[in-house]
Structure formats: structure tokens, C-alpha cells
């Protein structure tokens with residue numbers, strides 16, 4: 001049975017990815033701080049609660065989750081936060097560091113922890129964002145953290161030739177993260193928020209199906225690549 005490990009399975013895209021892979025016959029391993037209520041007692045779903053920003057807790061959680069696992073077909077680094085939507089010139093260093101901790105450094109800690117456990121990885125996919133490249137006013141700490149995440153993945157791809165690495169930007173998805181962006185205070189300062197509200201927003205189930213197709217297709221491209229689903 002193929003095995004996939006997904007971070008951030010309590011809500012949104014990660015939860016739908018877990019459901020889709022379970023329906024495809026995968027053994028699914030997931031972490032997040034909150035447990036996914038809809039996947040409780042589901043066969044072939046293995047969950048442990050962890051804060052990916054806490055390296056010691058993360059290492060011990062992964063140790064117990066993967067006690068009997070020597071190989072993972074797929075790792076999806078999905079957990080992420082939007083951070084505050086605000087001008088970069090007004091963004092406090094603490095806000096930048098906060099987004100970097102979750103969206104970037106936690107993923108390095110996680111990949112290194114899996115390496116220490118000697119788990120062989122066939123494919124690693126980081127869930128990125130089109131804002132990694134677009135530089136939209138207001139998407140300050142989020143854009144910087146996702147751009148850096150793309151580079152983190154590229155750097156691992158240069159060292160770990162046995163694993164296929166990629167970063168994938170999904171569609172706009174109806175999730176708590178997007179709702180939080182839509183509720184930004186003084187949103188009139190950031191015209192993109194109103195534009196996004198008028199754009200096509202997918203359900204997390206539809207988005208997960210499209211991400212899964214992209215994960216399969218990206219293996220034909222060089223390791224380390226960044227793919228934006230909306231441009232393909």
C-alpha cells in the first residue's frame with residue numbers, strides 16, 4: 001500500500017488531500033495541532049498532534065508516528081499560515097519571523113527529522129503560493145516565506161538526488177486561511193483582496209484533486225521545480 005505523509009490535516013487543503021488519498025487506497029499519515037474530527041477512526045489514517053514550530057515535539061511525534069515505517073512514497077508539506085496582510089514597510093520583524101517559522105523553518109526541521117529517522121522519501125511536495133513570485137502589495141510576510149520555501153526545496157533537490165522535490169502553488173481555495181485574508185482590517189488599502197473575492201475559488205475537495213494531478217505530473221519535470229497550477 002503506498003504511503004503519504006501530509007502536514008496540516010485538521011482543515012482546508014490538507015484535510016481534503018488526506019481524504020482523497022485515503023479514497024485512492026493510500027496509507028495516510030498526518031499531523032496538525034488539532035485533530036481532524038472527520039477522519040477519526042478512519043481505517044489507514046494515522047494521526048498525531050504536533051506543532052511543527054516546536055522541533056523537539058516534532059521529532060518525538062514523527063518517531064512515534066513512523067515507528068514501523070522505513071519509506072514514504074510522498075511527503076506533502078502543506079501546513080501554513082497567511083500571516084498579517086500589511087505593507088512590508090509597516091511589517092514588524094516579529095510578524096515576518098512568525099510567518100517564516102511556520103512556512104519555512106518548520107519544513108526544514110521536518111525534512112531533517114525524517115532524515116534522522118532514516119526514512120527514505122520518494123517524493124516531497126511543498127504547498128507554495130503564486131504570491132511567492134507575484135509581489136502583491138500587502139502579501140508581505142506570506143510572499144517572502146513562500147519564495148524562501150521554493151528555494152529551500154530547490155536546495156534540498158540539489159543534495160538529495162534519490163528524492164523528487166517540487167513546490168506547487170494551488171488554486172484559490174475556500175479555507176479558513178483565505179477567509180482570514182478576506183477579513184483583513186482596513187482591506188480597502190489592499191485592492192487585491194476585493195479582486196480575489198471576485199475570482200474563481202475552489203472547494204478544498206476540488207483543489208485537492210487538482211493538486212494530486214499536479215503531484216503526479218510534476219515527477220516528469222526536473223527535481224526542485226516550482227509549478228503554479230493556475231498557469232498550467
Ligand SMILES: NC(=O)c1ccc[n+]([C@@H]2O[C@H](COP(=O)([O-])OP(=O)(O)OC[C@H]3O[C@@H](n4cnc5c(N)ncnc54)[C@H](OP(=O)(O)O)[C@@H]3O)[C@@H](O)[C@H]2O)c1
Pocket residue numbers: 007008009010011012013014031032033034035050051052053077078079080081082102127128129130169170171172173174175176177178
Ligand atoms: N487557501 C488558499 O487559497 C491557498 C492558496 C495558495 C496556497 N495555499 C497554501 O495551502 C496550504 C494549506 O492552507 P489552507 O488554505 O488549507 O489553510 P488552513 O485551512 O488554515 O489549514 C492550515 C493547516 O495548517 C496547519 N498548521 C498551521 N500551523 C501549524 C503548526 N504550527 N503546526 C502544525 N500544523 C499547523 C493547521 O492545523 P492546526 O491549526 O490544527 O495546527 C491546518 O491544518 C498552506 O500552505 C497555504 O499557504 C492556500
